[in-house]
Amino acid sequence: MAAQMTDSHRRFLQVLMSHGIMEGSEARKLHRHCCEIHKVYYAHDKLDDFINTINIHLQPLFMQIRKGMSEDDGRVRYALVNLAETEITKMASDYTENELELFRKTMDLIILSENGFASSTEILNFADQLKTKKMKKKEAEQVLKLFVEDKWLSERNGEYTLHTRCIMEMEQYILSSYQGVARKCNICHSLAIQSQVCETCGIGMHLPCVGKYFKAQTEPHCPHCNDFWPHEIPEVSRMDSQLSSKRERGKELHSQR
Amino acid sequence: MSQRKRSKGSGFSQGEEGDDECVLSQTQAFSQGPRNLERHSQEQVDQKVSELVQFLLVKDQKKIPIKRSDILKKVIGEYKDVYSEIVNRAGRTLQQVFGLQLVEIDTKHHVYILISTLPRAEGENLRQDDQTAKLGLLTVILSFIFMKGNSAKDGAVWEFLRRLRVHPGERHEVFGDVKKLVMEEFVRQKYLEISPIPLTDPMEFKFQWGPRATKETSKREMLRFVAKIQGKDPAFWTSQFKEAEGSSGPL
Numbered sequence: 001m002a003a004q005m006t007d008s009h010r011r012f013l014q015v016l017m018s019h020g021i022m023e024g025s026e027a028r029k030l031h032r033h034c035c036e037i038h039k040v041y042y043a044h045d046k047l048d049d050f051i052n053t054i055n056i057h058l059q060p061l062f063m064q065i066r067k068g069m070s071e072d073d074g075r076v077r078y079a080l081v082n083l084a085e086t087e088i089t090k091m092a093s094d095y096t097e098n099e100l101e102l103f104r105k106t107m108d109l110i111i112l113s114e115n116g117f118a119s120s121t122e123i124l125n126f127a128d129q130l131k132t133k134k135m136k137k138k139e140a141e142q143v144l145k146l147f148v149e150d151k152w153l154s155e156r157n158g159e160y161t162l163h164t165r166c167i168m169e170m171e172q173y174i175l176s177s178y179q180g181v182a183r184k185c186n187i188c189h190s191l192a193i194q195s196q197v198c199e200t201c202g203i204g205m206h207l208p209c210v211g212k213y214f215k216a217q218t219e220p221h222c223p224h225c226n227d228f229w230p231h232e233i234p235e236v237s238r239m240d241s242q243l244s245s246k247r248e249r250g251k252e253l254h255s256q257r
Numbered sequence: 258m259s260q261r262k263r264s265k266g267s268g269f270s271q272g273e274e275g276d277d278e279c280v281l282s283q284t285q286a287f288s289q290g291p292r293n294l295e296r297h298s299q300e301q302v303d304q305k306v307s308e309l310v311q312f313l314l315v316k317d318q319k320k321i322p323i324k325r326s327d328i329l330k331k332v333i334g335e336y337k338d339v340y341s342e343i344v345n346r347a348g349r350t351l352q353q354v355f356g357l358q359l360v361e362i363d364t365k366h367h368v369y370i371l372i373s374t375l376p377r378a379e380g381e382n383l384r385q386d387d388q389t390a391k392l393g394l395l396t397v398i399l400s401f402i403f404m405k406g407n408s409a410k411d412g413a414v415w416e417f418l419r420r421l422r423v424h425p426g427e428r429h430e431v432f433g434d435v436k437k438l439v440m441e442e443f444v445r446q447k448y449l450e451i452s453p454i455p456l457t458d459p460m461e462f463k464f465q466w467g468p469r470a471t472k473e474t475s476k477r478e479m480l481r482f483v484a485k486i487q488g489k490d491p492a493f494w495t496s497q498f499k500e501a502e503g504s505s506g507p508l
Contacts, residue, residue, distance in 0.1 A: 010356030011375050017318065017355075057354045061307040082311065093315050 003053040008038040013054055016065065016080055020151055021165040024076035051078070068168040071116075071194045072154075074208025074236065081169040091152065098133040099143050102126070103152065106144075110161055111178050116194035117159040120144065162193050185209050186223060201225035211236035302339060308332050309347040313359065317371040320446040322469070325367035362447055362468035370447065372472050390431045391438065395448055397421070398439065400479040402464050404497060410454070411462040414439075443467070476501040
């Protein structure tokens with residue numbers, strides 16, 4: 001039976017909405033903050049139930065607070081996503097026709113790539129081939145910056161991949177539009193943009209999932225075909241720990257406009 | 258000649274919404290006879306309500322005031338005959354699920370914004386970024402305008418900001434083009450209103466609170482803010498205190 005929405009739920013939703021996407025630890029803090037302010041019952045391990053209540057009310061709106069994992073650091077993220085494929089999606093209202101076309105092209109390049117990244121050179125080469133309206137390279141560079149700022153893309157060393165928020169928002173769309181090409185992780189069964197792939201049987205796994213699965217195994221073998229796993233096993237920091245010593249991918253790159 | 262619309266089965270009769278914006282004028286403008294049930298199924302109308310909710314949320318996240326014409330063009334489309342039902346239900350959903358209220362800030366041109374109906378909380382961790390800094394600057398300007406008697410000349414505002422090391426001519430580390438921010442962005446977002454002062458040469462402007470500021474904050478809050486900064490009691494400023502206590506708006 002669904003619990004009622006209270007102001008604590010509404011506040012949580014408003015704050016999450018203003019962030020777009022949030023780390024697990026932030027969400028837990030926010031849960032406590034909202035319950036305290038509105039003096040409602042708080043249990044630190046009931047965040048998922050709390051979110052569930054909100055989701056029941058979001059369902060008729062084709063929206064959902066989704067829990068996902070960042071492909072970079074394996075940490076939990078919460079995001080408010082659209083489930084409906086209407087023209088009123090978040091992207092469509094923010095960008096012009098040719099900007100959207102550039103994004104779709106970038107997405108193609110990323111999904112069809114080996115490593116889940118597309119270089120800026122590759123993307124910019126398409127700028128003047130856009131069917132809707134050509135773009136100069138300089139302009140396309142600015143648009144890419146915008147996509148990063150708005151958390152549709154992530155950038156690393158001049159290469160672009162899909163931001164966690166984008167993956168969470170568009171997972172269904174990507175899996176259906178890129179059927180046969182887009183890969184699901186063999187471990188967690190979610191869409192994997194960056195993945196390690198077994199050379200023998202072709203299954204793929206998220207890097208954090210590889211790290212967790214093969215932790216402390218001296219001779220890693222493919223979970224599917226048992227062949228030797230040839231790739232370097234990424235190091236796993238404590239699950240959902242506070243601060244990773246690695247580059248803090250949780251802090252999105254804010255490019256200065 | 259127009260007839261009142263009846264919505265069937267959804268349980269939201271149009272009679273109740275006396276306080277919701279534009280119901281009456283809307284029925285006059287768009288009614289085309291009794292609602293033709295064959296034209297729009299309940300499912301389709303539900304879909305439109307959720308589309309409108311999303312549309313409003315997306316626009317408001319960017320603080321873009323929403324025009325009725327945009328709502329009609331981009332969301333309602335051929336569901337014009339049930340416009341009121343869709344808008345009212347969307348408004349109710351926004352309130353029940355998000356704690357947001359759809360408020361008309363321009364009754365002549367029918368422009369709306371969303372306001373949070375949740376009580377204000379200290380130390381709210383809304384996204385801390387350039388947005389927060391901008392709102393800080395805005396608060397300072399709004400409080401200055403209020404303390405000056407609800408209207409301040411642009412020269413006075415810039416002089417005041419100069420003391421905070423914010424200059425219209427220079428690019429600011431956080432705010433960038435401050436002049437553009439204050440005179441264009443804040444105005445477009447309806448936080449500030451600028452009007453030219455007649456018979457001034459060179460042209461001078463006066464700043465006042467915009468309709469969004471009036472709805473999102475209050476004179477009382479602004480006075481409290483100033484008092485906090487200066488370490489005094491709000492009652493220290495007698496005329497502003499009187500005005501603030503008499504004003505309505507969020508506490």
